[in-house]
Amino acid sequence: MAYYRSAGSVPPKRHTQHRDEEGNLRYEELMGEEGFTSDSALLYHRHLPSALVDVRTWDLPDQTLVPNHPLLPRHLATHALFADPPEPADAVTGRRLLLGNADVRLGYVVASVTSPYYRNGIGDECLYVEDGRGRVETVFGDLDAGPGDYVVVPRATTYRVVPEGPMRIYAIEANSHIGPPRRYLSRYGQLLEHAPYCERDLRGPEEPRVLEGGDVEVYLKHRGPGPGGIAGTVHVLPHHPFDVVGWDGCLYPYVLNVADFEPITGRVHQPPPVHQVFEGHNFVVCNFVPRKVDYHPLAIPVPYYHSNVDSDEVMFYCGGDYEARRGSGIGQGSISLHPGGHPHGPQPGAYERSIGLEAVDELAVMVDTFRPLDLGEAGLACDDGQYAWSWAGGRRGE
Numbered sequence: 001m002a003y004y005r006s007a008g009s010v011p012p013k014r015h016t017q018h019r020d021e022e023g024n025l026r027y028e029e030l031m032g033e034e035g036f037t038s039d040s041a042l043l044y045h046r047h048l049p050s051a052l053v054d055v056r057t058w059d060l061p062d063q064t065l066v067p068n069h070p071l072l073p074r075h076l077a078t079h080a081l082f083a084d085p086p087e088p089a090d091a092v093t094g095r096r097l098l099l100g101n102a103d104v105r106l107g108y109v110v111a112s113v114t115s116p117y118y119r120n121g122i123g124d125e126c127l128y129v130e131d132g133r134g135r136v137e138t139v140f141g142d143l144d145a146g147p148g149d150y151v152v153v154p155r156a157t158t159y160r161v162v163p164e165g166p167m168r169i170y171a172i173e174a175n176s177h178i179g180p181p182r183r184y185l186s187r188y189g190q191l192l193e194h195a196p197y198c199e200r201d202l203r204g205p206e207e208p209r210v211l212e213g214g215d216v217e218v219y220l221k222h223r224g225p226g227p228g229g230i231a232g233t234v235h236v237l238p239h240h241p242f243d244v245v246g247w248d249g250c251l252y253p254y255v256l257n258v259a260d261f262e263p264i265t266g267r268v269h270q271p272p273p274v275h276q277v278f279e280g281h282n283f284v285v286c287n288f289v290p291r292k293v294d295y296h297p298l299a300i301p302v303p304y305y306h307s308n309v310d311s312d313e314v315m316f317y318c319g320g321d322y323e324a325r326r327g328s329g330i331g332q333g334s335i336s337l338h339p340g341g342h343p344h345g346p347q348p349g350a351y352e353r354s355i356g357l358e359a360v361d362e363l364a365v366m367v368d369t370f371r372p373l374d375l376g377e378a379g380l381a382c383d384d385g386q387y388a389w390s391w392a393g394g395r396r397g398e
Helices: 377-381 387-392
Strands: 005-008 027-032 040-045 054-057 074-077 096-100 104-111 117-120 125-131 134-138 141-145 149-153 159-163 167-174 216-223 230-237 244-249 254-257 276-280 283-288 312-320 334-338 362-369
Touching: 074 377, 074 387, 096 334, 096 377, 104 362, 125 312, 134 149, 141 149, 141 254, 149 276, 159 167
Parallel strands: 117 216
Antiparallel strands: 005 244, 027 040, 040 244, 054 230, 074 334, 096 104, 104 167, 117 159, 125 149, 125 167, 134 141, 134 159, 149 254, 216 230, 276 283, 283 362, 312 334, 312 362
């Protein structure tokens, strides 16, 4: 993360003795990125953080991926994946895989019960809350999450999700770190004046949650045998993982609400990079929010037709009225996949209807990847099978 925070009890100098009131030593743990050469945090535990008493295999939800072949644009109706009302599921073991490649995996879940304690040992996670509210409890402290919140969780952070009721969560799992685009940051890590959000918009943990207990299970996703080189293990700890009395540093989970993203507009249509909110290795995350649109007298406010020469484009429609997709079947909770090599743009009639618009009321989260995306079991299950023909009036084979 871009700036330093401190919470709870930490010693005046790092890597020195830190004792409780009775003289017992706290155990310092460094969580550091890129081999101790990038952002890090120091956590002070009451017990040994590496202690284990048991281990077993965790059979992950289906991680199989199949190529998008023959190459097609697709519409994934995520709301069709879960019954209404949904069967009990949690945000970790109930997560279903929509799309993925070697850099990022995109999943969806309607979570209504508390998840197990969990850590992703492969990469950072970004959980976008489409609807519902809950609490994300982490080893650093708690984060409240609600509609429109991005919850960014660094790699190997132990956490669990406690819903207040059904929570619709769009999960972006990286094989790398996720953070603000580098062009938004000074060389020292401060968000710059041209960035569409700043440090004041970020909500971090206030105080660590200190809990006791033994034989606590932590579900771990890590590299290993299995589809995509991903495996699961359950570690049983003799002490509760949330035994941290204090921490400090620049690596911690945080929340950004999409309403705090300030859109950039212009006289003519602006390209997707102005909507970028995060980046990871070989992918970017953008969001399209309600905003005034292009004000040139001859402007066409919807996107021009474009070819993704270097990327696959995934758009998650999560609010408002998406004018450019009217008539395609896309609605709340839909995902469109526009693969590299295929030109795409507004649906028939949208180009003309947009002329004269002064504002749009749309909300969407876009992930652009720089390697092709394959289809997961959930993506195959909720593909409507019709979207590819929507620009030609629904005709196939004619």
